[in-house]
Amino acid sequence: MGNLFIWKIFAGLTIVLFFGGRLSWSFVKGKRKKDKVASEIVKIRFLISLFVYFIIPFMLIFDIFDLQQFTAISTSPFAYILGSVGSLAGLILMFLARFHRQGDWGFMGDDSGDRLFMSGIYGITRHPYYVGAIFVGIGVYLTLNSWLVFLMIPVVLFVQKVIEKEEHFLESKYRDEWFQYTRSVGVIPWIKYGIYKQNDNNK
Numbered sequence: 001m002g003n004l005f006i007w008k009i010f011a012g013l014t015i016v017l018f019f020g021g022r023l024s025w026s027f028v029k030g031k032r033k034k035d036k037v038a039s040e041i042v043k044i045r046f047l048i049s050l051f052v053y054f055i056i057p058f059m060l061i062f063d064i065f066d067l068q069q070f071t072a073i074s075t076s077p078f079a080y081i082l083g084s085v086g087s088l089a090g091l092i093l094m095f096l097a098r099f100h101r102q103g104d105w106g107f108m109g110d111d112s113g114d115r116l117f118m119s120g121i122y123g124i125t126r127h128p129y130y131v132g133a134i135f136v137g138i139g140v141y142l143t144l145n146s147w148l149v150f151l152m153i154p155v156v157l158f159v160q161k162v163i164e165k166e167e168h169f170l171e172s173k174y175r176d177e178w179f180q181y182t183r184s185v186g187v188i189p190w191i192k193y194g195i196y197k198q199n200d201n202n203k
Contacts, residue, residue, distance in 0.1 A: 003077075003080075004145070007083075007084070007144065010143055011060075011087070011144050012057075012061050014087045014091065014143070015054065015140060017091055018053065018136050019054070021091070021098075052151050052155055053137060056148060056151065060141075067146075067148075068144060068145075071147050071148050072146065073142075073146065073147050079145050080142070080143055083139045083141065083142025083143030083144070083145075084139065086135050087135065087138075087139025087140050088139070089135050089139075090134070090135025090137075093121065093125070093129070093135065094129050094133060095132075096120065096121040096128060097121055098129070100120045100121055116170065116173075116174045116177055116178065118181050118185070124190060125186065125188065126186065127166075130159050131187065131188065133159070134152065134156055134159060138152050
């Protein structure tokens, strides 16, 4: 596609905003607590960020080893447009999640949070930050017109496990308030879908 260079710039800027936003927010608001998070989860998250969200996309952008040409999906502009919209939506979700919570920010089930957020962006999806990160990843690979977008499948499965852990924690902490919230808000925006089945004995 003649405008591939422009899409590569867009994908590169998306990655810069993805990492730059996280680093700048950590600098201003402080890092999220990880005291009660399994070290394996933290390591996997780091490896995903490094390879899936950084190294491989930039290999595609600079076409190292002809990777972009070798993994191209099609010449149709549909993938580029869909990817750019998806990645932009993901960045917005992540920003709104951070902005809404401010300093009250847990990490993968860590109990640093003092309240259950149910309004704002949390009235659309229970996990806007995680969902946004997935949108960004899928969007970047589609913007780069690469079938390596399928690398996001194990990422989605990993995030699903993380959400399961976090939702079990939220269930034990907020009980009825949490159950009421899950009845009206799902994980996927505007879709009332839960990650795991609630324990009927706790209803």
